[in-house]
Amino acid sequence: MSGRILDAAWLARHPLPPMDEASDKNGRGRVLVAGGAEFVPGALRLTGEATLRAGAGKLQMATVRSAALPLGVLVPEAAMIALPAQEDGEIAAGAAGLLIDGAPRCDALILGPGMSVSSQTDELVAAVLSGVKAPVAIILDAAALTAAADLQAVIARHQRRVILTPHHGEMAILAGMTQEAVAADPAAVAQDIASRFQAIVLLKGNASVIADPAKGLLRHEGGCVGLATGGSGDVLAGIVGGLAARGASPRDAAAWAAWVHGQAGRRLERRAGGVGFLARELLPLIPQILNDPAGAAQE
Numbered sequence: 256m257s258g259r260i261l262d263a264a265w266l267a268r269h270p271l272p273p274m275d276e277a278s279d280k281n282g283r284g285r286v287l288v289a290g291g292a293e294f295v296p297g298a299l300r301l302t303g304e305a306t307l308r309a310g311a312g313k314l315q316m317a318t319v320r321s322a323a324l325p326l327g328v329l330v331p332e333a334a335m336i337a338l339p340a341q342e343d344g345e346i347a348a349g350a351a352g353l354l355i356d357g358a359p360r361c362d363a364l365i366l367g368p369g370m371s372v373s374s375q376t377d378e379l380v381a382a383v384l385s386g387v388k389a390p391v392a393i394i395l396d397a398a399a400l401t402a403a404a405d406l407q408a409v410i411a412r413h414q415r416r417v418i419l420t421p422h423h424g425e426m427a428i429l430a431g432m433t434q435e436a437v438a439a440d441p442a443a444v445a446q447d448i449a450s451r452f453q454a455i456v457l458l459k460g461n462a463s464v465i466a467d468p469a470k471g472l473l474r475h476e477g478g479c480v481g482l483a484t485g486g487s488g489d490v491l492a493g494i495v496g497g498l499a500a501r502g503a504s505p506r507d508a509a510a511w512a513a514w515v516h517g518q519a520g521r522r523l524e525r526r527a528g529g530v531g532f533l534a535r536e537l538l539p540l541i542p543q544i545l546n547d548p549a550g551a552a553q554e
Contacts, residue, residue, distance in 0.1 A: 258442055258471065258472030258473055259471070259472065259473050259474070260473075260474060260475075260476075261465065261473040261475040261477075261510055261513065261514055262477075262514075263548060263549060265473070265510070266510075266511065266514060266548055267549075269507050269510070269511075271498065271501065271502075271503050271507070271511060271545075272501060272502035272503060274310065274501075279312070281312060281313055282312065283310060283311060283312025283500075283501060284310070284311040284312055284313070284363065284497065284499075284500030284501040284502065285311070285312065285313040285314075285315075285360065285361045285362050285500060286303075286306040286311045286313070286315070286361060286362065286364075286365065286496050286497060286500045287315045287316075287317065287336075287354070287357050287358060287360075287361040287363070287365070288302050288303045288314065288315070288316045288317070288364075288365045288368065288493070288496065289316075289317040289318070289338075289346075289350075289354050289364070289365070289366050289367075289383075290302070290317075290346070290365075290366065290367050290368040290369040290370045290397070290399075291316075291318035291319065291322055291326070291368065291369035291370070292318075292319060292322070292340075292344050292345045292369055292370065292371060293321050293322055293340060293344025293345075294344055295369040295371075296318060296322035296325065296326050296369065297369070297486070298368040298369030298397075298486065299316050299318055299326060299368055299489075300329050300330055300535075301368070301486045301489040301490050301493065301534055301535060301538070302365055302368045302396075302489045302490070302492050302493035302496070303316045303330050303333050303493065304330060304332075304493065304538050305489070305490045305492070305493025305494050305497060305537075305538060305541060306363075306365070306493045306494075306496050306497035306500065307332055307497065308493075308494075308497070308539070308541035308542050309493065309494045309496075309497025309498050309501070309512070309515075309541055309542075309545065310497055310498070310501050310542070310545065311362075311363075311496070311497040311500040311501060314330075314332060314333040314334070315333060315334045315336055315357065316330065316333045316334075316335055316336070317335070317336035317337075317338050317350070317353065317354060317357070318335075318337075318338060318346070318369075319337070319338055319339075319340035319344060319346055320337035320338065320339070320340060321340065321344070323335045323336070323337040323338075336353060336354075336357060338350035338353060338354075341373075341375055345370065345371055345373060345375065346370060346376070346379060347375055347379075348375040348376075348378035348379045350379060351378075351379050351382035351383050351386065352382075352386075354366070354383050354387075355382070355383060355386035355387055358383075358386075358387040358388075358391050359388070359391070361391060361500070362391065362392065362499070362500040362501075362502075363391065363393075363394065363496040363497075363499040363500040364383075364387060364391055364392070364393050364394070364496075365393075365394040365492055365493065365495075365496040366380065366383060366393065366394070366395055366396070366399045367380075367395055367396040367397040367398055367399025367400060367492075368396050368397055368488075368489045368493075369397065370397055370398040370399060371398055372401055373398075376399070376402050379402075380395070380398075380402035380406070381402070381406055381409065384403070384406055384409045384413075389413060389414065389416055390416065392416050392417075392418065392496070392499035392500070392505055392508070393413060393418070394417075394418045394496045394499065395417065395418070395419050395420065396420045396488065396489070396492040397425075397488070397489075400419060400420070400421050400425045400428075400429060401425055401428045401429070403419070403429070403452075404428055404429050404431075407451055407452050410452045410453065410454050411452060411453035411454075413453075414453065415453055415454060415455060415467070415468065415505060416505055417452070417454040417455070417505075418454065418455045418456075418457065418499070418505050418508065418509050419448070419452065419455070419456045419457070420457045420488065420491065420492055420495065421456070421457075421458060421459065422458075422459045422460070422488065423437045423438055423441070423458070423459075423460060426441075426444060426445070426448070426458055429448055430444050430447065430448055432444070437458075438460075441458050441460060441462075441464050442464050442466075442474065444458070445458040445464040445465075445466035445472070446466045446468075446471070446472055448466070449466035449467060449468045450468045454468070455467055455505040455506050455509050457491075457495065457509040457512070457513060459488065459491070459513075460478070461476075461479075461480070461483075462474060462475065462478070463475045463476075463478060463513050463517075465506065465509050465510050467506045470506060473506075473510055475510070475513045475514060475517060477517035477518065477521065478516075478517045478520060478521075479517070479521050479524045480529075481520050481523060481524045481527065481529065481530045481531070481532055482516065482517070482520040484532075484533070484534055485534065486533070486534030486535065487516075487520075487534045487537070489534065490516065490534050490535075490537050490538065491512055491513070491516045494511075494512035494515055494516060494541060495508050495509055495512040496508075498511050498512055511545075514548075515541055515544050515545060515548075516537070518540075518544050518551045519537045519540040519541060520532075520537065522540055522544075523536055523537065523540070
C-alpha cells in the first residue's frame, strides 16, 4: 500500500486548529447529525456523542419523529429535529427540506448513520447534497454513501468539502467493483474515487487509507480487530464531523479521526484482552487521546 504514513509525527506537523479559550459553544463548532430509523435509533447516539467528545460545542440530531424524543433524553446535550418517516420507520425523502434549512446554522453535517438503503434514501441524499451550500463540511456514512454512487458531479461542486467514509463493501458500490478488487489495492481505489468525486475518502479497514484528490494518500495501520464491531463506524463518523466543525480541513479531520479511533481501539483491546469491547466504550477515550496525542502514541 502506497502513501505517507499517518502517525504521531504526521499529526505533529498537521496540528488541529487551536481552541480559543474565550470562545463559546458556537465558536467551538456546530454539528448536525441526521440518520437513524425507528428500529435503529442508537447509531445516532454514538455519532452525536462522538462529535461532542471530539470537541464540537453544539449538536443537533435529526431522526424520525418516533425516535426523536427518547434519543433526546439519551443525549440531553443535543437539540432534536423530528423528521417524517416512511411506513417501515425509515426517514422519508420529504425530510430533505428540514435538513437543508438546518445546515446553514452548522459547520458540519453528518448524514447516514443508522439509515438503510432504499429509493427514498437515494432521493433524500441527492436532495440534501444539491441543497446544502458551502462552507458546510459534509460527512457521508453508511447508506448515504451508497446513495451517492451516481452523484459525482453534485459532490464535486462542494470542492473537497465532502468526506466519504466507506468500508470495503460500500467502496465496492461507489467504485462499481467487487470487494475483492477493493481489497487487492485499496490505496489505488481510494485515490481514484477521491479524484472522481473531488472529495476526501476515508477507506476503513485494518489498514485505513485517507485519499485527497489534491494532496495524495495517507495510510494508517494503527487499527485493531476489536474495532470491527457494530457502531464503531458511527463513532468514527462522529469524530470526523466534530473535528471538521472545529475548523480542521476535511483531510486533516479524516486523518486525525482515523488515528484517534485506532488509538482508542488499541487501548480498549489491551484492557479487554482482545475483542469484545463495545463501540460506546470508545467515546470517553476520544478527548483523552485528542488532548494528549503524544502520550497516546507512546502507550
